[in-house]
Amino acid sequence: MATEDTPPDGExxxxxxxxxxxxxxxxxDVHTHFMPDRVLDKVWAYFDAAGPLVGRSWPITYRMREEQRLEVLRSFGVRAFTAMLYPHKPAMAAWLNAWAADFAARTPDCLHTATFFPEPEAADYVEQAVRQGARVFKAHVQVGGYDPNDALLEPVWGLLAEAGVPVVAHCGSGPVPGKHTGPEPIARLLARHPRLRLVVAHMGMPEYGxxxxxxxxxxxxxxxxxxxFTDFSEATAPFPPxxxxxxxxxxxxILFGSDYPNLPYPYLHALEALARLDLGRDWLRAVCHDNAAALFGPAPAAPRTEGTDTAEV
Structure with missing residues (x-):
């Protein structure tokens, strides 16, 4: 169950x-997680138990109710974010998409997010989500345990490539390898759909290069x-100098993503980890805002939080 935790003082x-x-x-922030409470509670329970796809202790820093999680994110000055949600079995994605459409309607600073799973109905509900205004999709090859080249997904990839809707895909083999993770399945996918706007989550960790x-x-x-680039990830999957x-x-x-609220450290550390790469102010400005603004375009006005100015991407 979500609690009334608070972010670190002064963050x-x-x-x-x-x-x-x-x-x-x-x-x-192109990689934040909002999903139905009962689904998120199960995700948090999995992290708490250090499940097989986690592989290590993973404390949740922002374990809060949905309203509080939104308030904290806005207090950080996040002008636009996503609702990365994903199915782990058939007959789940369409329900998640219905929830996400409602969430986006009542949360104007959230980029309307949708998802899919290899099943006969996938093309139909993905097309419906695109018609309803979905601006980004989430594909979780590791948790879903599916091959992105599954024939049931072929019309989905074609539709998304044609529509130009980005897909954030957890396809790298971190934190632990899956049957279909790694660059090779994605290389085959892109060979067939070279126009696909694919955002590789986690920089493809650990297969960065x-x-x-x-x-x-x-x-x-x-x-x-x-x-x-964070201390947490550098300990087990360091980025090659x-x-x-x-x-x-x-x-x-390159787009900034955090994994909020499922972070095992403060949000600020994700930003400081980028700064210490010492790639310059222009690089940081592009990564933390401008690249995503160019990809997603203007967003509707968002609810204001005192001390912040949230409007367009």
Missing amino acids: AERVTAFWRELGLPGLV DFLDLAARHPGVRLDTTMA SELPRLADFGDR
């Missing part, structure tokens, strides 16, 4: 100072920074 002020010093209007190679071959591929110059080269295709 909102320090996060706000981070983006203001860069001359930004706020942050865009391989997914940067895919980005080099496919202009539509982007990567999100979720949990990468030899690849740092490539981060600068792909500065226009």
